[in-house]
Amino acid sequence: MSQVAVAYPADRVSLREVGLRDGLQLVKNWPSTDEKREWLAREHAAGVRHFEVGSFLPASRMPQFADVRELVDAVSRLEGARSAALALNERGVADAFETEVDEIVCVISATEEHSQANMRRSRAEAIDLVxxxxxxxxxxxxxxxxxxGIAMAFGCSIAGEVDQAEVLRLAGACIEAGADIVGIADTVGFAGPRQVAELSAAMARLSGGAFIVHLHDTRGMGIANASAALDAGCRVLDGSLGGLGGCPFAPGATGNVVFEDLVFLCETKGFATGIDLDALAAARSVPKHAMPEEKFYGAIARAGLPRALDWRA
Structure with a gap:
C-alpha cells in the first residue's frame, strides 16, 4: 500500500489542519513553542490527525516557523498523527529530509506572474523542486x-483568470516529476461552487486517487466550495482552527475555511471525521489566549451545535 493510501484512505474524508502554518504566516505575534505544542495536543485529543506545522525557511525571514523541527517532533509523539511542512526552496527540501516530517509540501503557482512575485522563480523551476x-x-x-500544491488554481490576484486546462497541465507535470499527491488552492478566495466542482472532478480523473482542495473564505464561499468539492469526489480538505490565515496577495482578506465548520459540514453530509466538535471548539482557547489581537471566525463557535436534533447525516 502506498504512503498516500495510508495517510489518506480512499474510503473516508481526511481533514488537514493548517492553522500552525497557513494560519500564522501573516501574524505579527505568535504562540510560543510550548503553546503550539498545547494547540497540537488539544486538537489531537479532539480527534484531529493531520497537522501542517510550519515552513522550512530561515528564521530571519519567517521567525514564527523557527520551531518547525520541534513541532514535527511533537506530532511524531502523538498517536496516529501526521505532520506536514512547506519547503519552498532547495535548502528547505534538504532541511525537511533531515527531520521525520511525514509530508513535504512544495508550491507551484498557476500563473507565472504569481510565481515570480511570491517565490522569485519560474513555474518550471518550482516543478524542478518537486x-x-x-x-x-x-x-x-x-x-x-x-x-x-498549486496556488492560485481558481484565479490569480495578479494575472486574473486562470484556465482550468493550465492547472491540470501543471498537476500532470507535478505527478510526472514524482509528486505523490497534488493539491489545488483557492489562494485568494476567488472561487465559487461550480468552479470548485468542475476542477475537483477533473482532478479526480487526472489523479485516479487522492488530491487536496485548499480553500479560503475571503468572500464567504469557503464552506459552499468545500461542499462542492466533496460532491465532486474530493476526500482531502484543508482548514484552519478559527479560520486563521490569509494571503499577502489578498490584503484584508479573511483566512482559511474554518476548521470547526468544515468538520460540521462533513458530518452533516455523512462523512465521519472522528473529530469531537465540542473538544475542537474548546481548543480555540489556546491560540486565542496566545494571540488576543487576532480575529477568530466560525459559525459553530458563534452559534454552537444544534442540540435539539441529530445533525449528523
Missing part, C-alpha cells in the same frame, strides 16, 4: 510524501 524532493524521497530511507 523533482528534487521526489529524488531525495527515493534515495533515502525516510519516505516522506511529496505534496505539490
Amino acid at each position: 523533482r528534487m524532493a521526489a529524488r531525495m524521497r527515493d534515495e533515502r530511507g525516510h519516505k516522506a510524501i511529496v505534496n505539490a
Whole structure:
C-alpha cells in the first residue's frame, strides 16, 4: 500500500489542519513553542490527525516557523498523527529530509506572474523542486510524501483568470516529476461552487486517487466550495482552527475555511471525521489566549451545535 493510501484512505474524508502554518504566516505575534505544542495536543485529543506545522525557511525571514523541527517532533509523539511542512526552496527540501516530517509540501503557482512575485522563480523551476524532493524521497530511507500544491488554481490576484486546462497541465507535470499527491488552492478566495466542482472532478480523473482542495473564505464561499468539492469526489480538505490565515496577495482578506465548520459540514453530509466538535471548539482557547489581537471566525463557535436534533447525516 502506498504512503498516500495510508495517510489518506480512499474510503473516508481526511481533514488537514493548517492553522500552525497557513494560519500564522501573516501574524505579527505568535504562540510560543510550548503553546503550539498545547494547540497540537488539544486538537489531537479532539480527534484531529493531520497537522501542517510550519515552513522550512530561515528564521530571519519567517521567525514564527523557527520551531518547525520541534513541532514535527511533537506530532511524531502523538498517536496516529501526521505532520506536514512547506519547503519552498532547495535548502528547505534538504532541511525537511533531515527531520521525520511525514509530508513535504512544495508550491507551484498557476500563473507565472504569481510565481515570480511570491517565490522569485519560474513555474518550471518550482516543478524542478518537486523533482528534487521526489529524488531525495527515493534515495533515502525516510519516505516522506511529496505534496505539490498549486496556488492560485481558481484565479490569480495578479494575472486574473486562470484556465482550468493550465492547472491540470501543471498537476500532470507535478505527478510526472514524482509528486505523490497534488493539491489545488483557492489562494485568494476567488472561487465559487461550480468552479470548485468542475476542477475537483477533473482532478479526480487526472489523479485516479487522492488530491487536496485548499480553500479560503475571503468572500464567504469557503464552506459552499468545500461542499462542492466533496460532491465532486474530493476526500482531502484543508482548514484552519478559527479560520486563521490569509494571503499577502489578498490584503484584508479573511483566512482559511474554518476548521470547526468544515468538520460540521462533513458530518452533516455523512462523512465521519472522528473529530469531537465540542473538544475542537474548546481548543480555540489556546491560540486565542496566545494571540488576543487576532480575529477568530466560525459559525459553530458563534452559534454552537444544534442540540435539539441529530445533525449528523
